[in-house]
Amino acid sequence: MSKPVGKFLLLSAVLALSLPANAVQDQSIPDDDLGLSKTSVYDVPDPIIVNYGGGDPGTNKRAEKSYHTAPPMITHSIVDMVPIRQDFNLCKDCHVQPDLLKEKITVGMPIPAPVSHYTNVKKGELYMGRWNCTQCHAPQANVNVLVQSTFKKAK
Ligand code: HEC
Numbered sequence: 729m730s731k732p733v734g735k736f737l738l739l740s741a742v743l744a745l746s747l748p749a750n751a752v753q754d755q756s757i758p759d760d761d762l763g764l765s766k767t768s769v770y771d772v773p774d775p776i777i778v779n780y781g782g783g784d785p786g787t788n789k790r791a792e793k794s795y796h797t798a799p800p801m802i803t804h805s806i807v808d809m810v811p812i813r814q815d816f817n818l819c820k821d822c823h824v825q826p827d828l829l830k831e832k833i834t835v836g837m838p839i840p841a842p843v844s845h846y847t848n849v850k851k852g853e854l855y856m857g858r859w860n861c862t863q864c865h866a867p868q869a870n871v872n873v874l875v876q877s878t879f880k881k882a883k
């Protein structure tokens with residue numbers, strides 16, 4: 729046996745003695761600590777009922793974006809506006825107004841849906857892939873945020 733191998737075997741033996749047998753098991757993560765929820769991953773907790781806030785359209789301040797290219801949050805109440813259906817879309821009535829794209833939007837005016845939302849901006853033809861507005865735009869609720877966004881707008 730050459731010298732280095734002998735040293736290695738000795739070191740292994742010392743390590744094996746100093747490690748308790750259950751050290752590997754101790755490293756497992758308990759169910760309750762997996763994920764952000766404070767319950768076991770095997771629980772099916774009832775979702776908390778949240779009240780979506782916001783006053784009537786035209787009475788709210790615009791929300792900060794969570795990140796660049798994020799669909800902006802809906803600032804106002806959407807009571808009686810959802811669910812959006814094939815034959816029912818109130819969002820469109822206020823927001824699909826391409827004429828407003830050229831105008832300065834002041835407080836109280838509906839922010840026009842951007843150019844990306846139309847197949848033909850001049851004719852105001854909404855791209856149907858954008859029909860279900862709430863698929864991307866979410867109303868806001870006053871809840872504890874599990875992970876706070878640290879996004880800051882680029883200067
Ligand atoms: C009666 C008109 C009206 C209706 C209906 C309406 N909105 Fe609005 N919306 C507004 C106005 C006015 C604002 C400006 C901010 C405010 O006062 O809340 C706004 C703001 C927003 C914003 C914020 C945009 C930004 O850049 O900050 C989003 C997103 C939005 N609305 C989406 C929707 C969706 C989705 C629906 C349908 C569920 C909807 N709105 C229905 C008038 C309306």
Ligand code: HEC
Pocket residue numbers: 797798799800819820823824839840841842843844845854857858859860861862863864865
């Ligand atoms: C597929 C996701 C998606 C859908 C569906 C969608 N939007 Fe958007 N929306 C976005 C994103 C992303 C932005 C950010 C800017 C962009 O796309 O140009 C945006 C921006 C907006 C803005 C802000 C414009 C500004 O100048 O700040 C309004 C208002 C808006 N959308 C309204 C609507 C309405 C009303 C509908 C339904 C008719 C709708 N959106 C459907 C993703 C979506």
